[in-house]
Amino acid sequence: MKLDLDKIQGPLLKMSSWVEKNNILQAIKNAFVRTIPFTVVGSFSNLIKMQLDALIRTQKLDSPWLTNLSDLFGYVGTATLGIVAIIVVISSAYSYALELKAKPHNEKLNPILATLLSLAAYFVMVPNNVNFADPKAKVIEGFASSFFNFEGMFTALIVGMLAVFMYNKFTHSKFTIKMPGNVPQNVFDSFFSLIPITEVLFIFGIVRILIETLGFTSLIEIISVVLIKPMLSVGTGLPAIIVVILLEQILWFLGLHGFNIVWGVVSAFWLPLFLQDVAKFAKTQSFADVSIAPNTMTNVYAMIGGSGATFGLIIAMLIFTHRGEKEREVAKLAFIPGLFGINEPVIFGLPIVLNPIMFIPWVVVPVFNAIVAYTVTKIGWVVPLVVLNSGNEPIFLSTWILGAFHISPVILTAVLVVFDIMIYAPFVVINQRSERAKAEAEMAAA
Numbered sequence: 310m311k312l313d314l315d316k317i318q319g320p321l322l323k324m325s326s327w328v329e330k331n332n333i334l335q336a337i338k339n340a341f342v343r344t345i346p347f348t349v350v351g352s353f354s355n356l357i358k359m360q361l362d363a364l365i366r367t368q369k370l371d372s373p374w375l376t377n378l379s380d381l382f383g384y385v386g387t388a389t390l391g392i393v394a395i396i397v398v399i400s401s402a403y404s405y406a407l408e409l410k411a412k413p414h415n416e417k418l419n420p421i422l423a424t425l426l427s428l429a430a431y432f433v434m435v436p437n438n439v440n441f442a443d444p445k446a447k448v449i450e451g452f453a454s455s456f457f458n459f460e461g462m463f464t465a466l467i468v469g470m471l472a473v474f475m476y477n478k479f480t481h482s483k484f485t486i487k488m489p490g491n492v493p494q495n496v497f498d499s500f501f502s503l504i505p506i507t508e509v510l511f512i513f514g515i516v517r518i519l520i521e522t523l524g525f526t527s528l529i530e531i532i533s534v535v536l537i538k539p540m541l542s543v544g545t546g547l548p549a550i551i552v553v554i555l556l557e558q559i560l561w562f563l564g565l566h567g568f569n570i571v572w573g574v575v576s577a578f579w580l581p582l583f584l585q586d587v588a589k590f591a592k593t594q595s596f597a598d599v600s601i602a603p604n605t606m607t608n609v610y611a612m613i614g615g616s617g618a619t620f621g622l623i624i625a626m627l628i629f630t631h632r633g634e635k636e637r638e639v640a641k642l643a644f645i646p647g648l649f650g651i652n653e654p655v656i657f658g659l660p661i662v663l664n665p666i667m668f669i670p671w672v673v674v675p676v677f678n679a680i681v682a683y684t685v686t687k688i689g690w691v692v693p694l695v696v697l698n699s700g701n702e703p704i705f706l707s708t709w710i711l712g713a714f715h716i717s718p719v720i721l722t723a724v725l726v727v728f729d730i731m732i733y734a735p736f737v738v739i740n741q742r743s744e745r746a747k748a749e750a751e752m753a754a755a
Contacts, residue, residue, distance in 0.1 A: 332405075332408040332409070333405070334663055335404075335408060336404040336407075336408045336470070337401060337404070337466065337470070337564060338660065338662065338664075340400040340404040340405075340469075340564075341397070341400070341564050341657050341660060341662045342657065342660060343396075343400040343404070344396050344397060344400060344657055345657050347390070347396055348389065348393065348653040348654060348657050349642055349653070349654045350385065351385070351386050351388075351390030351393070352390065352646045354385040354386040354389065355386040355390060355651065356645070358382040358383050358386060359649070361375060365379065390459070390653070391457060391458050392457045392458070393459055393462060394459070394460075394464070395428070395431075395457055395465070397462050397465040397466055397564075398428055398431045398465035398466070398468060399424055399428055399469070401427075401465070401466050401469035401470055402423060402428070402472060402473050403420060403423075403424045405469070405473045406418060406423040406473050407420055409473065409477050414481075415477055417501065418476070418477050419498045419502060422476075422498060422499070422506070423472070423476050423477070424473075426472055426473075426476055426506050427468060427472040429506075430468050430471075430472040430509060431468045433510055433514050434464060434468055434516070434528060435461075435464075436452075436453070436527055437450060437451065438451070439451045439453050441453060441526050455529075456527070459566035460529060460566065460570075462564065462565055462566055463529065463532060463565045463570070464529055466564060466565075468513070472509055475509045475512065476506065476509050479504070479505035480502070482504075482505070485501055485504050486500045486501055486503055486504060532570070545578075545582060545600075545603050547606075547679070549603060550603050550607055550679050551676055551680075553571055553575055553603075553607055554607060554611050554675050554676055554679055555676065557571045557607075558616065558671055558672045558675060561662075562661065562663065562668055562671060562672075563662070563663070564663065568616055572608075575604075576604070579602070580604060582600065582602050582603065582604070583602035583604050584697070585600075586602050586693065587696065587697045589695075590696075596695070599695055600693070601683060601686050601687060602693070602694065605693070605694040605711065606679050606683050607679065609694060609708060610678050610679060610681075610682035610721070610722070611675040611678045611679040612650070612675055612678075613704060613722060613729065614650060614652055614704060615647065615651060615653075617652070617671045617674060618674045618675050618678055619643075619647060619656070620647045620652075620704060620726055620729070621674065621726050621727075621730045621732070621733055622659075622674075622729070622730075622733045622737070623640045623643050623644055623655055624726070625729075625733040625737045626640035626655075627641070627644070628730070629734055629737045630737065630741055631741075636740070636741060639658035639659055640655070642654050643655040648703040648704055649704075650707075666739050666743060669736065670732050670736045673732060674729050678728075678729065681721075681725060681728075682721060685721060691712075691718055691721045692718065694711040694718060695712070695713055696711050698711055704722060705719050705722055708721075708722045
């Protein structure tokens with residue numbers, strides 16, 4: 310049966326058009342697009358550092374030159390992916406400020422001041438104690454790095470957008486400092502913004518005090534405890550695996566690091582099961598009594614190339630996009646990191662975030678992979694994954710090692726990649742049609 314792309318394309322393009330017209334969603338989308346150079350540079354830097362560290366460790370090399378080179382890539386990784394939440398708060402605030410500024414009645418909104426305010430508001434919300442998670446530990450003034458990397462992205466996005474929204478509302482208030490008309494614009498903006506900025510920062514400060522009064526350490530913890538944990542009635546079978554995958558994918562689609570958020574909850578339940586399998590196989594060298602560890606189904610087979618099983622997507626983009634198009638260039642950049650499970654370049658570069666056209670395969674592909682992998686492992690066609698490896702290896706080598714050097718996990722991975730390409734392919738084509746139509750419309754309007 311021939312797939313009718315036009316029937317699929319219509320509703321998806323309507324949804325995409327709605328996203329394009331929504332100021333908030335458009336600001337979020339633009340914010341994540343602006344993170345692309347940082348995520349690409351950071352992904353490559355972390356990949357190279359990971360391989361250098363593995364080389365130094367496995368070969369027991371004592372080379373200051375190699376160590377310094379590894380440190381260099383580590384510094385770059387920290388300055389990009391390590392502070393991606395800061396980049397997101399600045400980018401989201403600036404994007405939203407520009408969207409609001411474009412409206413006629415918001416002429417008093419200064420995008421630069423709104424962006425700086427959002428950054429300050431974010432730091433108001435972040436605990437200034439490195440040991441914030443342990444109330445009994447000694448107070449060490451500073452900020453935990455978890456609030457600056459992917460774990461802090463949700464807080465950054467929410468605070469960045471809300472701060473700009475409130476600042477814009479307060480600029481319409483009568484309670485602002487008025488200056489003479491002959492005052493330079495930058496001086497006028499600074500004094501005019503004094504009261505709105507004060508109001509916004511105090512509101513965020515009060516919110517933080519309320520959060521701490523309720524017994525939580527941060528907004529991130531509230532999201533995890535109040536929203537995520539109740540959604541995860543954690544089990545170990547296929548239904549639980551599917552629920553975890555769906556939640557991860559939906560969070561990622563919204564621009565949040567689904568793996569970090571969800572895995573932080575389920576790892577306490579799932580990781581010990583895998584470690585039991587590892588110990589059992591190490592002792593018996595037999596797969597007979599080894600169970601199917603849910604974390605390997607979720608993190609290895611369901612997510613080939615990273616969340617969303619994007620290695621298949623990257624290959625589909627290389628096959629079905631034209632030379633010189635943005636998506637093809639993104640695929641070229643993302644191919645090597647994707648081999649090692651690093652897929653931020655394609656998530657933010659295509660982008661997948663808030664892209665309705667890619668939502669269906671983004672959710673369907675990892676669920677399909679998990680169901681197939683769980684089934685063939687259950688009936689004995691593929692051996693369970695029983696080796697605790699370093700995670701530094703590329704996709705197929707990694708599954709070979711995880712499967713105790715059996716070929717069946719490698720074959721399964723290759724078969725799944727083929728199916729992933731087939732599922733992603735029509736949506737890549739539809740996405741390209743949409744991008745070409747937008748480009749033609751922009752050229753016609755120019």
